[in-house]
Amino acid sequence: MTGPSYLTTPQGRRIAYHKTEGHGPGVVFLGGFKSDMEGTKALHLEDWARAAGRAFLRFDYSGHGQSSGAFEDGCIGDWAADAMAVIAELTEAPQILVGSSMGGWISLLVCRDMPERVAGLVTIAAAPDFTEDSMWAGFDDAQRAALSRDGRVELPSEYSDEPYVITQRLIEDGRDRLVLRDALPLPFPVRFLQGTADEDVEMSVAxxxxxxxxxxxxxxxxxDGADHRFSDSDCLGLIVQSIGEVTARVGGA
Structure with missing residues (x-):
């Protein structure tokens, strides 16, 4: 496989991406927290798009994967700006966004801030407002004190031997990006997907x-029984099916 191409954003961040040419409406995959564009869902959708002749784009937020920057320096606002820059510069016409976990939150921010570039939306275990409703709300007094004192706190990760480093900037910036407190118009076809066995994003969020x-x-x-990864063959098929439903609703291929 060839290496990624790169886009330099208006903020000077260097974003790695892979773009598949094809007909529209194009599909843009937005990954999760500390994830990258080499995951099962992103690669499956790329294979599907290539076989179907559909335009497709996957990318790494800054501080993720092959993009520039350190993960610990980033925040929701930075990653949303990365996504909007990629969509604005690398796609034409409204796109179907597929947002996984944190990518669901990022995609909702794109829908809010540049709705003219969105044809439809599919989310997978979307995690809107998780920095406030999951992280901050779940911190005990000692963790909140450490965040205030040190500007960071470490949380264990079941996906990596390395802990998640949660910064005060991530929490505070997240408060400026919340989408479940104010009106959230989604004037296009939307399919939310959620597993009942997801231990990271509860069904109540969906x-x-x-x-x-x-x-x-x-x-x-x-x-029923699907976990947060949502990556077995049935789940992958449902993602593609949902993209097909949204495509049909917007009158695409």
Whole structure:
């Protein structure tokens, strides 16, 4: 496989990406927290898009994967700006966004801030507002004190031997990017996907998002027994099926 191409954002960050040419509406995959564009879902969708002749784009946020910067220096606002720069510079016409976990939150920020570039939305275990409702709300007094004193706190990760380093900037910036407190119009086809065995994002988050967002064509699908990775063959098939539903609704290929 050839190496990635790079886009330099207006903020000077160097974003790695892989772009597949094809017909529209194009599909953009937005990955999760400390994830990268080499994951199972991103590569499966790229293979599907190539076989279907669809335009497809996957990328790494700054501080993730092959993009520039350190993960600990980033925050939701930075990563949302990366996504918007990639969409603005590397795609044409409205796109179908596929956001996984944190990528669900990022995709909702894209929908809010540049709706003219969004044709439809598919989220997978979307985690809107998780820095506030999961991280900060779950910190004990000692962790909150450490965050205030040291500007950072370490949390264990079941996906890596390295802990998650959560910074005060991540928490404070996240408070400026919350999407479940104010109106959230989604005036295009939307499919929310959520596993019932997800231990990172509870079903209540998906139900809250469905109840809070406003749109003419929104559906939530719960998959019994699916975990946060949402990457077995059935789940991958459901993601592709959901993209197909959204595509049909917007009159695409």
């Amino acid at each position: 139900l809250r998002l469905l109840d809070h967002a406003q749109g003419p064509d929104m559906r939530l699908t719960l998959v």
